[in-house]
Amino acid sequence: MTERRKAATQLDIARAAAELFAERGPDGTTAEEIAGRAGVALRTFYRYFRNKQDAVAPLLAGGAAEWRAHLAGLDPAAGVPTALEQSIADALTATDDRAAEALEWTRGLLRAAQDDPALRAVWYRVNQESEEQLVPVIARLAAGRADAAADADAADDLDVRLTAAAATDAVRLALETWAATDAPAEGPGSPADLAVRCLRELTGGLRLLAAGREDG
Known part of the structure; x- marks a missing residue:
């Protein structure tokens, strides 16, 4: 095969x-x-x-992979904060039936995970792997921004890793919060709305993102 x-x-x-x-x-x-x-x-x-429980991992990981691919394709000149918010909002917005179905599957899985430690472990593992794979994507965006702004400190390794962790947690927390409610997939209380809010709260003090917001 x-x-x-x-x-x-x-x-x-x-x-x-x-x-x-x-x-x-x-x-x-x-x-x-x-x-x-x-x-x-x-x-x-x-x-x-x-x-x-391990069988659902490809389904959960697929959404994260699509998000990273979308983020990697964005223009670094816009700045890492803009790129992250845009990519997260796009990834968590149900633009067609397939995307809406994927979000509902995720909601069902996260609800089931509340009473199933093995399923929760799969969810946490997928998020950890996604965070690790997000690091080089953010590093490339930050390096491109640093070249454009002549700011060598913008791509500091710790800043990049902190940003990847915060972005991953923003998506995770948003999906978990949404899954626990009956909120719709769009509008206030939706995954995209919650994730952007979480991202801004979690990254408010990060140098890499603060610099981009000041430039913007």
């Missing part, structure tokens, strides 16, 4: 797991049932995932 086919199979299993968790909860779902809904053999399931 090609890498693309493997990734597609993993995502099919992840979607099946998310659907079943939403319907029955993790306790009421077996790995065999997930495999059956995904149309794969149980041995195929265990080739990719250690347990049923």
Whole structure:
């Protein structure tokens, strides 16, 4: 199987797991049932995932990967604060049925995770991995901004890591807060609205972002 086919199979299993968790909860779902809904053999399931909770990781990680790709494609001249806020708002706004469905899956999974430590562990792991993968993206944006502004301190490694941690936590906290409510996917109380608010609160004292806001 090609890498693309493997990734597609993993995502099919992840979607099946998310659907079943939403319907029955993790306790009421077996790995065999997930495999059956995904149309794969149980041995195929265990080739990719250690347990049923781990099966949703590709679904959760996919949204984070799309966010990082979008952020990486933005113009660094606009400044890191602008790029982060724009990318987060865009990533968490349901612009089509697929995006709306993904947000509802995430809401269901986060609600299920409240009573399932193994599912919470998957969520925290996905966020930790996303934070680590966000560091080089922010570093490149900061370096581009530093070149444009002739500010060598703008790309300080600690500032970059703090910014990546704050941005990741802003998204995580926003999604967790939204999932605990019945707020809509758009407007006040939506993931995008909450995430931008969290980002501004968490990054208010960071040099890397403060400099960008002053320039703006």
